[in-house]
Amino acid sequence: MHSGRILFIGGWHLLSGLNHRTRHMANYFEGRFAGMDVVGYRKMYGGAPASLMKKMCVGVRNLTQNRIEIKSNGNSRRIIIRDVFAPDVVEMPIKDLWRYLNLCHCIKAPYDAAIFGYPGNAWTAALLKRSGRVKKLIYDDWDYHPGLETRSFKRNRVERRERLCARVSDVVITVNGLLADLxxxxxxKQVEVIPNGLDLSLFSRAREKQSHPPTLLYMGSLSPLWNIEIAIRALPTLAERIPNVRLLIAGYGPAESALRQLSRELGQEERVKFLGTFAYEALPSILAQADVGITTALPDSTFRHYATPLKIIEYMAAGLPVIASRLGQTEIIMQESKAGLLIGNSADEFAQAAEALLKDSILYRLCSELALNYSAAFDWNLLLEDAYQVVTRTIGETRI
Known part of the structure; x- marks a missing residue:
């Protein structure tokens, strides 16, 4: 056990959301330091759908009666702060100040380091360091967040916060080389690259294939940025060559209705199956019904240029070759792994790649083996040990 004391600001991602990195890191670090406080956020209302008046009444009662929850477990504590509502234009600074003031009431400063992720925590972290409550800041940088914002005002605001995170932190741990350069x-001051990982034992179960027709699989957020429609547009051509081919789409998001409509317009409604939301633990059973994974994106997406989509590693860990867009970090991963085929922004290219992988058994087996070999380096236990070593080097190596 290390003698250091750590404040881990997991925020929203500690309790919910698709980013499992935060929860894995918090769980791995707990018990490895002499003291560790893990901070998460909860919505002001946080209940079932209701009228605005009810939400406000219940929310105010939550803030007055149940604003902070603290649970202790040995040397660690879980601190959950209920967030305050604020208008969009001033939401981030108000929430930053709210979280900082509430933390000042319950944390046991000083800490040797605070680990935080997401630009929404930038000012909270900076205030903690400036006030002397934490000695070092470590920014866990898992995405290019401005690329998710469609409005220029919010995009610029998040961009400024990302720059602040980079400047005020003693160390930045980021997920890929492109983000490291940025x-x-x-x-x-110092940047370490530690990619996202996965539970290899969970995904190994996906190699026990279920009986199914030739199947393409997309899983994740149904965002227009992911250009999932290219796979649907390729189906009429692909079906002429592989009559029983199908496409599974697992996930949810704003593009779902448009994708469903496109499937109907192209007469592919029977071939495209929307599986909806799913638990993380259900991924192996979904992957076991598929042959090829899809990681496409719009060519002009700055977000996708920097992003490291974990789905591409999850496909590989299940032994699935991948069809991926020739873009940013995704292209780098595909070139390193050689575990599938890269395409441009063309439905014809997609159809050709899918036909090659589904009909050429030698190519398929080669890509599948390379996928398994490449994914082996993304075991969470290996990667989180690397992160632990970065933290201990930052605060000083002292064991008790």
Whole structure:
């Protein structure tokens, strides 16, 4: 056990959301330090759908009666702060100040380091360091967040916060080399690359295949940025060559209705199956019904240029070759792994790639073996041990 004391600001991602990195890291670090406080956020209302008046009444009662929850477990504590509502234009600074003031009432400062992720925590972290409550800041940088914002005002605001995260932190831990270069340009003092990982034992179960027709699989957020429609547009051509081919789409998001409509317009409604939301533990059973994974994106997506889509590693860990867009970090992963085929923004290219993988058994087996070999390096236990070593080097190596 290390003698250091750590404040881990997991925020929203500690309790919910698709980012499992935060929860894995918090769980791995607990019990490895002499003291560790893990911070999460909960909505002001946080209940079932209701009228605005009821939400406000219940929310105010939550803030007055149940604003902070603290649970202790040995040397660690879980601190859950109920967030305050704020208008969009001033939401981030108000929530930053709210979280900081509430933390000041319940944390046991000083800490050797605070680990935080997401630009929404930028000012909270900076205030904690400036006030002397934490000695070092470590920014866990898992995405290019401005790329998710469609409005220029919010995009610029998040961009400024990302630059602040890079500048005020003593160390930035980021998920890929492209983001590492960006953070250095933004003023980061030290940058370490530790990619996202996965539970290899969970995904190994996906190799026990269920009986199914030739199947393409997309899983994840149904965002227009992911350009899932290219797979649907390729189906009429692909079906002429592989009559029983199908496409599974697992996930939810704003593009779902448009994708359903496109399937109907192209007469592919019977071939496209929307599986909806799913638990993380259900991924192996979904992957066991598929042959090829899809990781496409719009060519002009800055977000996708920097993103490291974990789905591509999850496909590989299940032994699935991948069809991926020739873009940013995704292209780098595909070139390193050689575990599938890269395409441009063309439905014809997609159809050709899918036909090649589904009909050429030698190519398929080769890509599948390369996928398994490449994914082996993304075991969470290996990666989180690397992250632990970065933290201990930052605060000083002292064991008790």
């Amino acid at each position: 953070r250095k340009k933004q003023g980061a």
